[in-house]
Amino acid sequence: MTRAERQAELSGFVVLITGAAAGIGWAAARRFAAQGARVLIADIDADKAASRARELGAAHASFGVDMAQPEQVAEMVRACVSRLGGLDVLVNNAGRTDTDGLGVVDQPVSTFENLVAVNLRGSLNAAEQAAAVMRRSGGGAIVNVASGAALRPVPFRNGYSASKAGVLAMTRHHACAWARDGIRVNAVAPGYTRTELVEALIGRGRIDPAAVARRIPLGRMAxxxxxxxxxxxxxxxxxxxITGATFLVDGGSLLGSFGPTGETNSRAAPAGKPAYVVIxxxxxxxxxxxxxxxxxDATVVALDADGRQMAALAAEVAECHALPVDILDEYAMAQALANVARRFGRIDGVANAVGAxxxxxxxxxxxxADHLTGAVRVARTAGPILRQQGFGTLVNLTSIGGEVAFGDNVEAAASAGAVTMLTRTLACEWSGHGIRVNAIAAGPIDATAHAVRRMPLGRAVSAQDIAETAAFLLSAEAGYVTGSVITVDGGLSVHAGPDCSVAGYAT
Ligand SMILES: NC(=O)c1ccc[n+]([C@@H]2O[C@H](COP(=O)([O-])OP(=O)(O)OC[C@H]3O[C@@H](n4cnc5c(N)ncnc54)[C@H](O)[C@@H]3O)[C@@H](O)[C@H]2O)c1
Structure with missing residues (x-):
């Protein structure tokens, strides 16, 4: 699939986005429309939603909705189907926050209830209404917009944090319940994002953007x-x-409340063809x-020790440069990467599949010895080059065994957990050099029939999906993602329920 084909991949799709008249929702609406989808812009501000839909063009529509009102949510989904002809993607984005600065016991229950009604129950109602439509048409995707506040407490914004943590649990539950209907359900957890709302607060002096940036490893808001x-x-x-996953997009904020560490020489990658190395x-x-x-449209260099397989790879994937090198020999690896940087003038991204x-x-x-120490060797050899450049990104491949017990290999599990934390540590250590470091925690790509029965999606993970995720993390599109671990596991790691093949489970 070419880049142009990927850009138009949503042609014929219908996308419903709540809270789409402003901020993240409006950016998502523009993005989906640019990829060929028809978008229903739903918002409590009906006039603004209508003017946004007009801005996008005649193929799109708007709907005035208060997400706290269940009958309006149901009407919104019906309107999407009747006016745009279906519903393939729901983005549950509408949300409110607490700004009163009150603690749990001082905040009126009605304020708490309203946050839950919009952020959590509104999203839950929309998901269930949308899933009923998607089930009839053979599947779809739901993306819930949560928050980094769902993953660590924010004092005096308890209703917000609690409602967003509920959104993550709802995401995991729906993902498992609806996987066999072909409906994938995932969440994005954004960090501080410069929406109109945040810009207005900055304008009124309520937020000091420099002080906020000092607490974010990547040194800026999204x-x-x-x-x-x-x-x-x-x-x-x-x-x-990918289903049941939480995708943290927060510039590393969750890793710790500190800005760029050490020396800062971060700069934008130069224009021109990026160079990626797969180890x-x-x-x-x-x-x-x-x-x-x-x-x-990139230079791709493949590194591996297996000379015979490397020759086959070079013959079959004409666009790649195959470089046989013993990847457990640190000196040889350092030489190989230095040669790549010299020859192509840059290394934009390193995908580390050693021992994966x-x-x-x-x-x-x-x-x-292989996976964990291999990851350290990759960091030690690629790190100096990326740090000197002041840009670049590293993606480590690991397993969901680092988070949940599955299979019977304890050493593999221990290594997976260690590589996950190594990834987060590197994200902190290199943030000042403009380097992003993330991991993919994958589920089995060759699962047994027994394991597949326990997987919500009902099949082994596709290696192509892991590769697609790596391509996204390596790209400039993921410019605010660092210290994140994305699970690509068909929902296996979030599923503690019965055998997923049991009839009636997905209700
Ligand atoms: N901006 C951030 O820093 C940030 C960080 C983490 C998570 N988020 C989450 O991202 C989502 C979007 O946030 P944003 O910053 O773009 O917000 P925003 O305030 O800029 O936009 C939110 C939109 O939702 C609409 N809305 C509010 N209440 C509604 C309701 N009851 N029914 C229907 N529509 C309603 C608003 O009219 C507005 O158009 C929210 O769920 C928010 O919690 C934002």
Whole structure:
């Protein structure tokens, strides 16, 4: 699929976005419309929603809705189907926050209830109404906009934090319940985002943007378009294995309340063709990443020790440069990466799949030596080059075994957990150099029939989905994503319910 095809991939899709007259919702509406979708702009401000729809063009429509009113939510979904002909993607974005600065015991219950009515119950009602439509038409995608505040407490904004934590739990539950209906449900958890609301607060002196930036590892707030890119990624019809996931897009804020660490030499990547390096390129996942990145207008260099397989890779994926190197030999690796940087003048992204296939399948006997120490070697060899450039990104491949117990290989699980934390530590250490570091925690790509029965989606994870996720994390579109771990596991890690193949489970 070419870049142009990807940009128009939502042609014929209908997308309903709540709270779409402003901020993140409006950025998402523009984004989906640009990809060919028809958008229903739903908002409590009906006039503004109508003018936004006119701005997008005749193919789009608007609807005035108060998400706190269940009958209006049901009417909104009916209006989407009758006016735009269906419903393929729901973005539950409308939300309110508490600004009264009151603690739990001082805040009137009615204020708390209103936050829950809009942020949580409104989203829940919309999801259930939308799922009924999607089930009839064979599937769809739901993206719930939560918040970093759902993952750590924000004192004196308790109703907001609680309602958004509820949204994450709802996301996981719906993902498991509706997976066999072909409906994927995921959440985006944004950090501080410069929407009109935040700009207005800055204008009135209520927020000091410099003070906020000092508490964010990437040293700035997000642009609404960066959150919209993550929403569009999760809703993409190219993705089939991501469900029940929370995608944190917060510039590293959750890692700790500190700004860029150490020296700061961050700069934008220069114009021109980006250069990506895939390390551990000959396994199924590394190979899928090489194939996916080669479809971009980019230079792709594949590194692996297996000379024979490297020759086959170079023959089959004509666009890639295959470089045989012993990836467990740190000196040889450092030389190879330095050569790549010299030859192409830059390294924009490194995808590290070293030891990943064995850890993800739980078959590794030497996970701590291969996968974990391999990740340290990649960091030690790629890090100096990226830090000197002042831009670049690293994606580590790991397994959901780092978070939940599955399979019977304890060493693979221990390595996966360690690589996850290594990823977060590197994201902190390198934030001042403009380097983003993230991980993909994958579920099994070759699951047994027994394991597949426990997977909400009912099939093994696709290596292509892992590669697609890596391509997104490596791209400039993910410019505000660092220290994040995205699960690509068909919902396996969030599912603690019965065998998913049991009839009647998905109700
Ligand atoms: N801006 C941030 O820093 C930030 C950070 C984390 C999460 N979020 C979340 O992202 C989402 C969008 O936030 P934003 O910053 O773009 O907000 P915003 O205030 O700029 O826009 C929200 C939109 O929702 C609409 N809305 C509010 N109450 C509604 C209701 N009851 N029914 C229907 N529409 C309603 C508003 O009219 C507005 O158009 C929210 O869920 C918010 O909690 C925002």
């Amino acid at each position: 642009a609404p378009e960066e959150i919209a890119a993550a929403i569009a990624f999760l809703a993409s019809p190219r993705i089939s294995s 551990g390129a000959c396994g199924p996942i590394g190979r899928a990443m090489v194939e996916r990145l080669s479809a971009e 296939d064995a850890v993800i399948s739980g078959k590794s006997d030497e996970a701590l």
